[in-house]
Amino acid sequence: QPHVETSGVDAPDLADVRGQEHAKRALAIVAAGAHNLIMIGPPGSGKTMLARRLPGLLPRLTIDEALEVTRVHSVAGLLPPGIGLVRSRPFRSPHHNVSGVGLIGGGSVPRPGEVSLAHHGVLFLDELPEFHRPVLEGLRQPLEDGHLTISRGGGRLRFPSRCMLVAAMNPCPCGWLGHPTRACIDNADAVHRYRGRISGPLLDRIDLHLDVPAQPPATLHGGEPGESSASLRLKVEAARARMIARQGCANSQLGPRRLHLMLQAQDGAIALLDQAATELGFSARAYDRILKVARTIADLDARDGVICDDVAEAIGYRVLDRAG
Numbered sequence: 125q126p127h128v129e130t131s132g133v134d135a136p137d138l139a140d141v142r143g144q145e146h147a148k149r150a151l152a153i154v155a156a157g158a159h160n161l162i163m164i165g166p167p168g169s170g171k172t173m174l175a176r177r178l179p180g181l182l183p184r185l186t187i188d189e190a191l192e193v194t195r196v197h198s199v200a201g202l203l204p205p206g207i208g209l210v211r212s213r214p215f216r217s218p219h220h221n222v223s224g225v226g227l228i229g230g231g232s233v234p235r236p237g238e239v240s241l242a243h244h245g246v247l248f249l250d251e252l253p254e255f256h257r258p259v260l261e262g263l264r265q266p267l268e269d270g271h272l273t274i275s276r277g278g279g280r281l282r283f284p285s286r287c288m289l290v291a292a293m294n295p296c297p298c299g300w301l302g303h304p305t306r307a308c309i310d311n312a313d314a315v316h317r318y319r320g321r322i323s324g325p326l327l328d329r330i331d332l333h334l335d336v337p338a339q340p341p342a343t344l345h346g347g348e349p350g351e352s353s354a355s356l357r358l359k360v361e362a363a364r365a366r367m368i369a370r371q372g373c374a375n376s377q378l379g380p381r382r383l384h385l386m387l388q389a390q391d392g393a394i395a396l397l398d399q400a401a402t403e404l405g406f407s408a409r410a411y412d413r414i415l416k417v418a419r420t421i422a423d424l425d426a427r428d429g430v431i432c433d434d435v436a437e438a439i440g441y442r443v444l445d446r447a448g
């Protein structure tokens with residue numbers, strides 16, 4: 125399929141981010157498999173900086189995708205003058221006070237919401253526990269279906285909404301839990317309640333949970349530049365091409381039955397996950413999400429079968445499950 129060359133003007137590069145190798149690895153996995161992600165870390169640890177670099181790692185837009193993105197932005201009246209075709213993947217980051225209509229779409233003159241403006245791109249929800257709960261609940265259906273239908277005056281409007289959800293949150297209400305030099309002022313109940321605000325159905329749709337710890341000041345400046353977004357994107361595109369050739373979709377979109385057919389897992393790999401599921405109490409949904417991520421890790425490594433190392437790494441991206 126022909127691709128659109130990105131303009132590159134507004135896409136920040138991963139090479140600007142020093143250190144954070146663990147987070148960069150997770151971003152590559154997320155980009156390759158089109159997985160949803162939540163990052164947990166204190167203020168200033170770089171969660172937003174990392175999220176903004178995800179669109180630049182995703183496979184380039186096909187012509188068809190670019191046309192769909194352009195159409196949504198045109199309907200919303202957000203197409204900049206002189207732009208015939210949107211050429212880079214959208215990145216939308218609504219404030220946590222956003223209304224249901226603003227996030228999902230609708231209104232008396234129906235307009236696409238943020239979830240549709242992020243179509244084929246990234247919807248970034250910073251400070252996830254601060255969003256209104258019913259507004260977040262409204263995201264479940266459009267994220268699941270890849271589109272939403274709005275009925276108005278006997279007619280029906282359909283807006284696309286196939287986007288990747290990337291969320292971020294502090295580890296606790298004050299933000300400093302686990303920080304090397306600052307003290308957290310929250311008690312255990314407050315931390316538990318804070319995390320409980322995002323538990324449930326939305327969290328069930330997130331494949332990777334990533335700890336983004338505070339960065340020592342020395343790693344923020346100086347040192348060698350990291351791998352560039354363009355270089356990492358080549359690996360992402362190769363992994364995605366394997367998925368498309370094998371099953372016609374990204375790994376995140378596999379249903380449970382097809383997922384198990386596509387694993388070609390080493391014997392020990394499933395046994396390892398079964399043992400971890402028993403010891404750490406993973407839900408059935410978490411179990412399948414770990415397998416999807418393991419499948420993507422194997423694809424990034426250009427392997428046909430999932431091995432123990434893939435499963436072990438994928439289990440490492442379930443920090444919220446383990447926190448209980």
Ligand SMILES: [Zn+2]
Nearest residue numbers: 296298308310
């Ligand atoms: Zn705290």
